Amino acid sequence: xTVTDLTSQQEYVDYVKSQDLSVIHFYxxxxxxxxxxxxxxxxxxxxxxxxxxxFAKIEAEKVPDVxxxxxxxxxxxxxxxxxxxxxxxxxxxxxxAIAEKIKHHFARKDPISIETCKPQENxxxxxKKLINQAPCVLFMKGSPAAPRCGFSRTIVSILDSYKAxxxxxxxxxxxxxxxxxxxxxEWPTYPQLYINGEFIGGLDIVREMSESGDLxxxxxxxx
Numbered sequence: 367x368t369v370t371d372l373t374s375q376q377e378y379v380d381y382v383k384s385q386d387l388s389v390i391h392f393y394x395x396x397x398x399x400x401x402x403x404x405x406x407x408x409x410x411x412x413x414x415x416x417x418x419x420x421f422a423k424i425e426a427e428k429v430p431d432v433x434x435x436x437x438x439x440x441x442x443x444x445x446x447x448x449x450x451x452x453x454x455x456x457x458x459x460x461x462x463a464i465a466e467k468i469k470h471h472f473a474r475k476d477p478i479s480i481e482t483c484k485p486q487e488n489x490x491x492x493x494k495k496l497i498n499q500a501p502c503v504l505f506m507k508g509s510p511a512a513p514r515c516g517f518s519r520t521i522v523s524i525l526d527s528y529k530a531x532x533x534x535x536x537x538x539x540x541x542x543x544x545x546x547x548x549x550x551x552e553w554p555t556y557p558q559l560y561i562n563g564e565f566i567g568g569l570d571i572v573r574e575m576s577e578s579g580d581l582x583x584x585x586x587x588x589x
Contacts, residue, residue, distance in 0.1 A: 378429065
């Protein structure tokens with residue numbers, strides 16, 4: 367059996383209607399871990415032990431409504447479904463966990479939705495936790511070692527020049543946070559800098575504060 371490439375919301379809805387166990391990989395083409403999981407489910411689809419299991423992949427950022435409804439907060443994420451019911455998820459590149467979940471749900475014929483068993487954390491509460499995870503938090507595209515946009519690279523350079531002690535969050539890995547934080551902070555672009563739980567601004571504001579000398583005193587420093 368081959369891995370089906372789903373490209374639209376309707377294709378996804380029709381796919382998960384099946385009474386067969388459906389295993390869908392929500393992926394992003396730029397994420398190396400997603401390539402690994404694509405290889406894993408391709409190999410699984412060829413094995414006799416998974417006969418009767420349907421495997422598919424769908425690009426998370428191209429179908430935001432589907433990703434939001436399925437509760438996709440990062441890639442790679444594997445979703446298991448049957449009869450239009452979301453059964454389970456596996457976050458991250460974890461082939462052994464995928465195999466365990468498939469084995470568990472393949473044996474069950476009565477779908478029990480995880481949405482009825484596990485309460486969803488309020489997005490605003492989650493954003494507040496992320497903002498306050500450290501005295502200084504930078505929401506950026508990519509990581510300090512591998513920024514994925516020029517603005518993120520520049521603001522990392524500014525913070526590093528002051529030997530600032532800061533945590534980062536890659537908004538490209540989390541659709542909910544990326545869109546939710548724009549509304550929460552009332553700032554439409556990234557990067558975004560928070561200090562002591564308060565929104566400071568984007569690159570332009572941080573650069574201006576650096577040039578005026580106001581930024582350094584606000585930043586926690588590495589010991």
